[in-house]
Amino acid sequence: MTATLFQAIQLGKLRLKNRIVMPPMTRSRATQPGDTANQMMAEYYMQRCEAGLxxxxxxxxxxxxxxxxxxPGIYSQAQIDxxxxVTDAVHQQAGVIFAQLWHVGRVTHPDNINGAQPWSASPLKAENVKVFVDNGSQQPGFIDVVTPKQMSQKEINLVIxxxxxxxxxxxxxxxDGVELHAANGYLINQFIDSESNQRTDAYGGSLSNRLRFLDEVLTALVGAIGADKVAVRLAPLTTLNGTVDAYPEQTYTAVAELLNQHKVVxxxxxxxxxxxxxxxPLHFKQALRKTYAGTIIYAGKYTAASASQAIEDGLADMIAFGRPFIANPDLPSRIKHHQAWTSHDPNTLxxxxxHGLTDYPRFEHQ
Structure with a gap:
């Protein structure tokens, strides 16, 4: 049944060895000060190179x-270095890795951004949302977000x-490429969804206006590095961080059409x-498949069996396993050999x- 997951697949100019994806997961281990990726993170990703992506x-x-x-950031030379x-370690193991480009918009606190006021599509606070800040210990302290500033045209242009x-x-x-984070209530999602975007200018109101910011960011990304190296993450039905859309199927089918126009990978x-x-809903997934011609990845509580079924049904091309990859660095091998999956320790996320990053054991095959 799981053989489907181990079929190779072409992703732009890249040939992936299987259809198993390790998705982006915040682990907050960047070196301070400077928010730089480090050798510990390199080891973490290297351990998980059995993933196709x-x-x-x-x-x-x-x-x-x-x-x-x-x-971690990716705007300073130290961060690039x-x-x-990380990328050298992954490539040494014949792995493929994309960077997820992230702007959180209103989902932050001034303590995390040098005392500045957060930016968003509209000056609406995300209700009942907390973020974690450095409280001087190794354990993050959680704090309520604040009311953001509505972005001006100049600020929109700057972020693009x-x-x-x-x-x-x-x-x-x-x-090997970049994934634009347009999901989970962060900045681009704040422009897309009707309840978090109350603008009355060219970036608000109609659906086409609410997609304008995403469209302009994609134009910039594709122009910079090519459509075959640009991807997008979406979360049509999640209400994370306070973003809700009144008509998600209509909205996100239109988003899929936009991604198709840009030919993102x-x-x-x-x-x-x-x-x-x-x-x-099945009909929603079918609409996305009909609208978007590229590779489709789904993530969310998949088992090996349900992941294989989604690919065989033609709804997905690849499946991402989030939490299982935290505790199972050799997850693809465990799937292939029908071995049990270790559970992650939520206290070390x-x-x-x-501890809780690179010390999860691999399965010892007898």
Whole structure:
């Protein structure tokens, strides 16, 4: 049954050895000060190179793009050099790795962005949302977000340029491509979704206006490094960080059409994966498949069996396994040999050292 997951697949100019994806997961281990990737992170990613594709953790494109303590950036030369440690380690193991380019918008606190006020599509606070800040210990302290400033045209233009430069920086750092983070309630998602975008200018109101920022960022990314190295992550039905759309199927089918027009190399859909989350309707997935011609990746509580079924049904081309990859560096081997999956320790997800990052055991085949 799981043989489907081990079929090779072409992704742009890249030939991937299987259809198993390690998705982006914030681990907050970047070296301080400076938010730089490091050798510990290089070891973490290198251990997981059995994946056909690795997508690096969310990586802020500027100081103001940062949402959480100890997350890595990709806007300074030191950060580029830090990521080179990671990409070199992955490539030494014949792995493929994309960088996830991240701007959190309103999902932050001034303590994380040098005292500045966060930016967003509209001056609307994300209700009941907390982020973690450096409270002087190895354990993050959680704090409420604040009301953001509505971005001006000048600020929008600046962020578009920062995304473009981040893509070039990722290329310099040795990444095989970039994934634009347009999911989970962060900045681009704040422009897309109707309830977080109350603008009355060219970036708000109609659906086409709400997609304008995404369109302009993609134009910049594709122009910088080529469509075959640009991908996008979306979360149509999640309500993470306070973003909700009134008509998600209409909105995200239109997003899929936009991605198709830009010929981005893959579309990565994060399904809502918490308990009692709404399942993504089959007809919605079929509409996305019909609309978007590139590679489609889904993530969200998949088992080996359900992942294989999604590919065989033609809804997905690849499947991402998030939490399982944290505790199972050799997850593809475990799937292939029908071995049990280790559970992750939630207390070691964010911050700390090697413990809970690089010390999960591989399965010892008898």
């Amino acid at each position: 690795i997508i690096g953790e969310g990586t802020q494109i500027s100081e103001r793009a940062k949402g959480y303590a100890w997350t 830090g990521w080179r440690l 340029e920062q995304f473009r430069q981040a893509a070039l920086n990722a290329q310099q750092a040795g990444f 893959y579309m990565h859909i994060a399904e809502a994966d918490w308990d009692d989350a709404p399942p993504m 964010f911050g700390g050292n090697h």
